[in-house]
Amino acid sequence: MGFSFRAMWQNKCPRCREGDIFIKPLNLSKPLDMPHSCSNCGQLTEPEPGFYYGAMFLSYIIGSWLVLLPTLFLVFYLGMNVEKAMLVAIIWGLIMYLKLMRGSRSLWLHMMVKYNAGLAKKLENSKVDHQKEWKPRQYSN
Numbered sequence: 001m002g003f004s005f006r007a008m009w010q011n012k013c014p015r016c017r018e019g020d021i022f023i024k025p026l027n028l029s030k031p032l033d034m035p036h037s038c039s040n041c042g043q044l045t046e047p048e049p050g051f052y053y054g055a056m057f058l059s060y061i062i063g064s065w066l067v068l069l070p071t072l073f074l075v076f077y078l079g080m081n082v083e084k085a086m087l088v089a090i091i092w093g094l095i096m097y098l099k100l101m102r103g104s105r106s107l108w109l110h111m112m113v114k115y116n117a118g119l120a121k122k123l124e125n126s127k128v129d130h131q132k133e134w135k136p137r138q139y140s141n
């Protein structure tokens with residue numbers, strides 16, 4: 001399959017869906033720190049300079065709807081007053097902030113890099129082979 005929402009949501013590499021594309025654990029002073037490449041398959045996390053400018057637009061579009069829709073719901077459906085609804089919107093925005101920043105980068109990378117099922121299978125097999133068949137080398141004189 002082409003796109004995996006699960007891999008995107010979990011910030012996994014789009015090519016092998018195994019390696020992480022962000023450095024764990026999350027460092028609050030550097031929330032967007034990414035390793036140079038995927039630890040599992042070697043896919044570059046920043047394929048070219050300025051690659052994530054597009055993610056900025058995604059983050060803006062998604063973030064706007066994510067705040068606007070609940071706010072409209074609170075005001076027009078539940079009849080909350082506007083000041084209270086704004087406060088809720090701001091708090092909601094702060095809660096979503098980190099997930100949205102990382103998520104939009106992850107989504108952008110997943111939109112640009114294809115899943116490589118053959119490669120993922122090959123990497124999986126090579127792991128199994130190493131565990132099963134590795135033996136210390138026997139030297140004889």
Ligand SMILES: [Zn+2]
Nearest residue numbers: 013016038041
């Ligand atoms: Zn990978």
